Amino acid sequence: MKPVLYLCLLLAGLHAVAHCDHLPGHHNRHDHHKDTVHEEHHEEHHHVGDCLKLAPSNADFAFRLYKQITSEAPKKNIFFSPVSISTAFAMLALGAKSATLTQILEGLAFNLTELQEKEIHDGFHNLIHILNRPDSELQLDMGNALFLKEKLKTLEKFLEDIKNLYEAEAFSINFKNTAEAQKQINDYAEKKTHGKIVELVKDLDPETAMILVSYIFFKGKWEKPFMPKDTKERDFFVDEETIVKVPMMHKMGRFNLHFDRELSCTVVQLYYNGSATAFFILPNKGKMKQVEDALWKETVSRWSNSLHPSSANLYIPKFSISATYDLKDHLIKMGITDVFTKQADLSGITGDPEL
CATH class of the missing domain: 2.30.39.10 (Alpha-1-antitrypsin, domain 1)
Structure with missing residues (x-):
């Protein structure tokens, strides 16, 4: 049997x-200049320390979201990248204020009495840096992008933080021409995920002001x-x-x-x-x-x-899993509510509380 x-x-x-x-x-690096080696090692440990601060919260968020999804689809396969979702919302948090900001960070499982907002963003910055290190033996590409409505007046600090902390590329886009905007975003995602994600967005609202994209691609032997x-x-x-x-x-x-x-x-x-x-x-x-x-x-x-x-x-x-989730309802149940309503305070992006 x-x-x-x-x-x-x-x-x-x-x-x-x-x-x-x-x-x-890290352990097999050779350099003839001792000072350089010392400095590099010091910097590496700094990166690791910042990154490790995020690990417990990122893992908690992963399992909370897993439980939330499985509670509503108990018989379905589940496939997602928690670190990609956390990164996207942490980027959004750079432009959020007041309750909207607190809900996002706490919804991502961060304890704001133990971890300062700056430490969270520094941690993501170093996590992205470490994950994107060239490793000749496996392929891991992680990145972020920002598609902004043409003529949207964006605060310089927000754009600088998105680029410096999350290595995000920013593009100006005409959302009124929905077909062209969709093509631009989908072509970007398809290229960055080596042809694996071919239709990231559809049915775009022409009134869209901004789209944040976070992608991850992994291939290992x-x-x-x-x-x-x-x-x-x-x-x-x-x-x-x-x-x-x-x-x-x-x-x-x-x-x-x-x-x-x-x-x-x-x-x-x-x-x-x-x-x-x-x-x-x-x-x-x-x-x-x-x-x-x-x-x-x-x-x-x-x-x-x-x-x-x-x-x-x-x-x-051998198996293949493909899944699409609308995370809005799931994240609302996990405490991230205001950002999906008219009460959202994203004034850190444009300075306009009406965004």
């Missing part, structure tokens, strides 16, 4: 934490590759009722594993070339909801600390 395998792949943006902990190429000759069609259990035949790659060997008796699930950690890892979480039959309910950063941290090398027969299906 074949064991039933339920596969849940957690893509919760925790790579940000991994990148903070381990900077690609396994540190220990799976052999193509070992890929065979096998049963994949989509849910309790649905079984489909899929190409399943296969590898026998030693992996970092942990069986969580309390949650009835197996956790496998696989390494990419470079400085990224993936967690595969395999709930026992009927335990999917129990595992999802327990998905918090503390659980993942506990799993990370419990992993040990163990022999396993690993099968992973």
Whole structure:
């Protein structure tokens, strides 16, 4: 009898934490000038410190949003990049004031009594810097852009902060010509995501004043590759009722594993070339909801600390997930309310409270 395998792949943006902990190429850098090496190392640790301050909040936001989405679509696949969403709203926070500002930052899971607004923006700046470091072994592109209505009088400070802190490119655009505006934005997103996101916006409102775009693209190769000759069609259990035949790659060997008796699930950690890892979480039959309910950063941290090398027969299906979310309702339920109403105070963008 074949064991039933339920596969849940957690893509919760925790790579940000991994990148903070381990900077690609940091340990094998050579330079003949000792002073330069000292200065560079000092600067790297400064970046890591700023970036690590964000990690707990970014992880909390990831799991809160995951829970919010799954509560309304319990049977659907879920796929999103939390760090991309956090970045987009943190950029918006640069132009927000009063309650609108507080709601955005607290909605992103930041404790404003422990972290100052400046520390949050500095943290994102350094996170973007670290994630975009060239790593010859994996491809990770993260970036931001600002599309502004022609003749929109924008405060110089907002534009400077967006560029300096979030490395955002700014473009003037005619939203009245909706077809051309959509093409300009969609072409930009398609190019930056290497053809993966082809229709970022549609049905644009001609009265739009500004669009903030945050994108992320990741492509990695396994540190220990799976052999193509070992890929065979096998049963994949989509849910309790649905079984489909899929190409399943296969590898026998030693992996970092942990069986969580309390949650009835197996956790496998696989390494990419470079400085990224993936967690595969395999709930026992009927335990999917129990595992999802327990998905918090503390659980993942506990799993990370419990992993040990163990022999396993690993099968992973080939799959493709595409998803689109309107985050407005989800974020309102998470406390980010004013920004979606006429009460929004975005006067830090144009100086105009009516924006």
